[in-house]
Amino acid sequence: YEQDFEPTQTIPSVDAEIVHSSTYRTEGAAGLEVAKFIQGLGYRAQVHSPNDNTGPYIPMFVAAGLGSLGACGYLLTPHVGSRCRIMIITTDANITHDEPVDYGIHAFCQVCQVCVNRCPGRALMRDKVWWRGIEKHKLYFKRCRPVMARYLGCGVCMKVCPIQKYGMSTVMSHYAETGQVLGKGTHDLEGYEIEGKGYFGPGELPVFEREFFNSMPSGDTENWAFEALKKKATEAGGSVTDEMLAEFRTELETGLGQSRDNITMMEMEDYI
Numbered sequence: 001y002e003q004d005f006e007p008t009q010t011i012p013s014v015d016a017e018i019v020h021s022s023t024y025r026t027e028g029a030a031g032l033e034v035a036k037f038i039q040g041l042g043y044r045a046q047v048h049s050p051n052d053n054t055g056p057y058i059p060m061f062v063a064a065g066l067g068s069l070g071a072c073g074y075l076l077t078p079h080v081g082s083r084c085r086i087m088i089i090t091t092d093a094n095i096t097h098d099e100p101v102d103y104g105i106h107a108f109c110q111v112c113q114v115c116v117n118r119c120p121g122r123a124l125m126r127d128k129v130w131w132r133g134i135e136k137h138k139l140y141f142k143r144c145r146p147v148m149a150r151y152l153g154c155g156v157c158m159k160v161c162p163i164q165k166y167g168m169s170t171v172m173s174h175y176a177e178t179g180q181v182l183g184k185g186t187h188d189l190e191g192y193e194i195e196g197k198g199y200f201g202p203g204e205l206p207v208f209e210r211e212f213f214n215s216m217p218s219g220d221t222e223n224w225a226f227e228a229l230k231k232k233a234t235e236a237g238g239s240v241t242d243e244m245l246a247e248f249r250t251e252l253e254t255g256l257g258q259s260r261d262n263i264t265m266m267e268m269e270d271y272i
Contacts, residue, residue, distance in 0.1 A: 001027035003083045011159035011192065012152040020153060023085045024049070031087050043093035050086055057086055059134075065098040071109035071116055072124060072157035073139040078103045081163030082115075104172065105163065109137070112181045115157040118190050120206050121147040121213075124157065146216040147208075156192050165189055225251035 007019040031047040038045035048054040058075045061067055067077035067084075074082040116124040116137070123144035128135050148154040158164060162171045162183050174182040183189030190202045197206045229248045233240045 001030070001085050001087075002080045003085055005083065008083050008155075008159060008164070011155040012194065014152060016155060016159075017153050020085075020155070024087075027085060027087055031089055035089055035091075038089070038091050038093055041093065043091050045089055045091040045093070048088045048090065054088070054090075057088060060088060061086060063100055065101040068103055068105035069136055070105065070161065071113065071137040072161065073137065074158060074161075076105045076109075076161070076163060078105070078168045081165075081168065082158040082161040083164045103168070105168070108163075108172070108175070111175075112162060112184065114160050114162060114181065114184055114190060118156055118160045118192070118205075119144075120151070120154065120156055120192075120194060120200075121208070122205070123147070142216070143213055146213050149216065150212075151194055159192060160190055162189060221254070222252060 001023055003023045004019045007013070007015040010016050028047065028049065035045035035047050050057050058069055058073075061075050062069055067075045070076035070082060072082060075084060075086060076082055077084050113126065116126050121140075121143040123140045125138050125140065127137075129138050131138050144154075162181055165188075166182050171182045174180065185202045187201050191199065193199045194206050200206060225248055228251070229240070229244055232244050232247075236244075
């Protein structure tokens with residue numbers, strides 16, 4: 001599902017995060033409608049969010065001919081580049097499927113490298129490596145996630161993709177005519193602002209201390225909250241106070257309150 005163009009160009013920002021979430025809400029509700037239609041025909045159907053770890057989503061989309069794996073780790077489609085949000089529906093209905101298509105995007109990524117150069121956390125690899133049977137640009141999670149968590153979801157790699165910004169046809173035509181990547185080295189494509197750190201134009205990147213990357217919590221909310229409780233209890237000589245338990249409970253309730261299923265979203269008047 002296509003994420004709105006204008007807010008995406010403001011990444012990282014509150015507006016971009018709002019449209020990010022609303023895109024998932026919209027496609028989730030639409031997916032439920034499609035699943036209901038399939039079920040109405042007598043088949044099973046299940047909607048899967050990309051956040052439920054059902055399977056390797058991007059390889060599935062590539063195998064179905066819907067796009068290519070970009071250097072940024074996103075699915076890049078010929079229609080909107082990196083500006084798409086994905087989900088799948090599984091079914092036992094007898095349906096046909098397409099085959100992988102070489103759109104030329106993956107080869108173009110080797111030349112472009114704008115996302116690699118502009119990543120605030122330096123989390124994208126310039127050269128491809130073999131990883132779990134696939135040769136690709138491996139994303140370094142421990143340098144990506146801390147920036148995402150602290151700076152409005154980051155998303156700079158999505159924002160600076162020329163295909164996302166200008167369209168595949170325009171970008172490829174420009175490259176064929178000039179041998180140059182459209183927008184590369186310009187503020188229009190590469191510029192972004194990090195809250196509290198300022199604006200960064202072409203060739204400029206924010207600097208983070210080592211501790212910034214070492215202090216990122218891992219795992220789900222429940223495990224993180226429990227580990228925090230254990231640490232406090234250890235520091236207190238093994239005793240667990242009522243205050244510690246109250247904080248632990250608050251963390252759990254906060255984590256549980258952040259989850260909202262797609263059915264609830266459908267019941268909201270503004271889910272589209």
